[in-house]
Amino acid sequence: MTATAPLDVEALRKDFPILSRTVRGGRRLVYLDSGATAQKPRQVLDAEREFYEQHNAAVHRGAHQLAEEATDAYESARRRIGAFVGAPEGEIVFTKNATEAINLVAYSMSNAAFAPEPAAARFRIGPGDEVVVTEMEHHANLVPWQQLCLRTGATLRWFGLTDSGRLDLSDVESVITDRAKVVALVHQSNVLGTVNPLDAIVRRAHEVGALVVLDACQSVPHQPVDVTALGVDFVAFSGHKMLGPTGIGVLWGRRELLEAMPPFITGGSMIEVVQLAASTFAPPPQRFEAGVPMAAQAVGLAAAVDYLCAVGMANVHAHEQALTGYALDALAGLPGVRVIGPPDTTARGGAISFVVDGIHPHDVGQVLDDTGVEVRVGHHCAWPIVRRYGVPATTRATFYLYNGTDDVDALVAGIEHAKRFFGVGGAPHENAPRADRAARLRGDPG
Numbered sequence: 001m002t003a004t005a006p007l008d009v010e011a012l013r014k015d016f017p018i019l020s021r022t023v024r025g026g027r028r029l030v031y032l033d034s035g036a037t038a039q040k041p042r043q044v045l046d047a048e049r050e051f052y053e054q055h056n057a058a059v060h061r062g063a064h065q066l067a068e069e070a071t072d073a074y075e076s077a078r079r080r081i082g083a084f085v086g087a088p089e090g091e092i093v094f095t096k097n098a099t100e101a102i103n104l105v106a107y108s109m110s111n112a113a114f115a116p117e118p119a120a121a122r123f124r125i126g127p128g129d130e131v132v133v134t135e136m137e138h139h140a141n142l143v144p145w146q147q148l149c150l151r152t153g154a155t156l157r158w159f160g161l162t163d164s165g166r167l168d169l170s171d172v173e174s175v176i177t178d179r180a181k182v183v184a185l186v187h188q189s190n191v192l193g194t195v196n197p198l199d200a201i202v203r204r205a206h207e208v209g210a211l212v213v214l215d216a217c218q219s220v221p222h223q224p225v226d227v228t229a230l231g232v233d234f235v236a237f238s239g240h241k242m243l244g245p246t247g248i249g250v251l252w253g254r255r256e257l258l259e260a261m262p263p264f265i266t267g268g269s270m271i272e273v274v275q276l277a278a279s280t281f282a283p284p285p286q287r288f289e290a291g292v293p294m295a296a297q298a299v300g301l302a303a304a305v306d307y308l309c310a311v312g313m314a315n316v317h318a319h320e321q322a323l324t325g326y327a328l329d330a331l332a333g334l335p336g337v338r339v340i341g342p343p344d345t346t347a348r349g350g351a352i353s354f355v356v357d358g359i360h361p362h363d364v365g366q367v368l369d370d371t372g373v374e375v376r377v378g379h380h381c382a383w384p385i386v387r388r389y390g391v392p393a394t395t396r397a398t399f400y401l402y403n404g405t406d407d408v409d410a411l412v413a414g415i416e417h418a419k420r421f422f423g424v425g426g427a428p429h430e431n432a433p434r435a436d437r438a439a440r441l442r443g444d445p446g
């Protein structure tokens with residue numbers, strides 16, 4: 001196990017200008033919505049500003065000094081972001097966000113029907129073929145596959161969920177049949193917090209010749225991830241959830257697959273030779289980056305990656321694990337509060353969804369907001385999950401490196417306030433909050 005060092009949350013918070021502002025009439029901002037988007041440290045903001053002030057030009061076009069500097073900055077960002085997830089050179093494709101990265105693979109698969117290159121056959125899909133997803137997917141990793149099935153006549157299948165918020169892997173062979181062409185699943189659920197085991201799924205998918213696409217939106221920002229070690233074929237994640245800017249996401253793909261995959265969006269910068277009647281395409285990653293790319297955002301994301309590396313991803317992960325345990329214990333001690341998802345920190349990250357008996361999740365969110373606690377409410381773009389657990393919506397708290405036990409305490413106080421406000425009680429839960437763990441996290445002696 002890697003040795004980890006505790007995070008100095010107070011010191012880290014000083015890097016995030018937004019965390020020093022107040023909300024709702026002077027209250028401290030308690031930001032518990034990093035699963036939706038993370039806040040940005042000054043280092044990221046400065047890197048973007050510096051790019052625009054000193055180097056701005058269209059990347060991969062023009063031979064002047066600024067164009068050269070902008071291209072160098074963009075390609076240096078690609079190398080640093082690739083190194084952050086263990087990706088070999090040339091396997092990082094920049095997209096607008098994770099949603100676009102997943103759509104890129106799905107559209108490339110249907111475009112393979114028209115691609116003349118024999119290598120594209122690997123991606124062809126049609127009637128009789130199957131696409132496998134899970135019931136815990138974010139819409140970004142569900143709707144593109146539904147649409148792929150509509151366009152091609154393939155059939156959608158899925159893994160269901162257990163009552164405790166895990167994938168039901170009791171019969172992997174019957175869900176991933178030898179007709180499967182692609183298996184798309186989430187690494188860490190944005191609603192349940194569940195971290196999915198990949199080995200059995202990847203083994204079976206590859207046994208039947210299916211590609212595995214991993215949605216790592218909620219794992220890459222929060223734990224060390226080596227994309228090649230996972231054994232999957234494609235990984236998608238978003239910059240804005242890992243301290244980077246909006247407008248940039250990443251698709252990692254194994255080089256030989258990227259080389260064989262037909263393009264999705266076509267136009268300038270992704271071509272090799274263009275004639276009036278037809279064109280040929282550049283090798284990856286350029287083949288998948290049509291148009292002037294998001295250079296400032298790539299530079300900002302590289303600064304975010306540098307920031308996370310300086311803090312240490314193992315430290316970030318250990319901090320969030322401890323905080324999640326603290327929060328789960330605290331919520332278990334609140335009568336009438338039910339967590340939707342695994343009840344402890346085993347194979348689980350820091351997304352905690354819950355319902356409060358007798359209060360609609362939207363009302364819980366509103367009362368929390370009144371106290372300065374910013375959480376997310378709704379179906380969290382994963383509607384099938386809330387349906388599976390028979391709730392209309394959930395209230396969700398998500399953590400990051402700048403959150404501390406004071407934030408969890410504010411969440412708990414806010415929920416208690418909401419219960420008083422709506423006049424709901426509930427029987428005391430048998431698991432009282434663990435005072436010893438709380439003291440340890442706060443760094444109290446003894």
Ligand SMILES: Cc1ncc(COP(=O)(O)O)c(C=O)c1O
Nearest residue numbers: 097098099138140190215217238
């Ligand atoms: C698990 C998961 N997948 C995909 C997405 C989509 O990310 P984006 O909106 O940045 O494309 C999200 C965003 O919340 C997510 O949590």
